[in-house]
Amino acid sequence: MARKRDRLEVIYDILSTIQKYHNSIKPTPLxxxxxxxxxxxxxxxxxxxxxxxxxxxxxxxxxxxxxxxxKGFNYLEKYKAITGFIDEFGL
Numbered sequence: 001m002a003r004k005r006d007r008l009e010v011i012y013d014i015l016s017t018i019q020k021y022h023n024s025i026k027p028t029p030l031x032x033x034x035x036x037x038x039x040x041x042x043x044x045x046x047x048x049x050x051x052x053x054x055x056x057x058x059x060x061x062x063x064x065x066x067x068x069x070x071k072g073f074n075y076l077e078k079y080k081a082i083t084g085f086i087d088e089f090g091l
Contacts, residue, residue: 008079010044011048012079014044015072017034019068026065027066053068054072
């Protein structure tokens with residue numbers, strides 16, 4: 001049986017999904033790709049907004065998009081470095 005993702009993995013998955021879609025994704029597809037309930041997603045998303053890992057941008061047509069901030073990109077880099085270290089030592 002697959003183990004549940006921990007909090008840091010969920011945050012990584014959300015941020016990497018945004019990055020994968022050229023740093024611009026609408027909220028509904030991001031919710032779908034995050035594989036979380038809407039309530040859990042909302043809690044994570046609010047935290048990411050408050051801590052300035054992501055920001056919302058509204059285009060000229062009034063459509064909302066989510067993008068990464070520099071802090072979000074930095075998190076992705078550090079997370080990859082840490083997991084690489086863990087994998088290297090087989091932990």
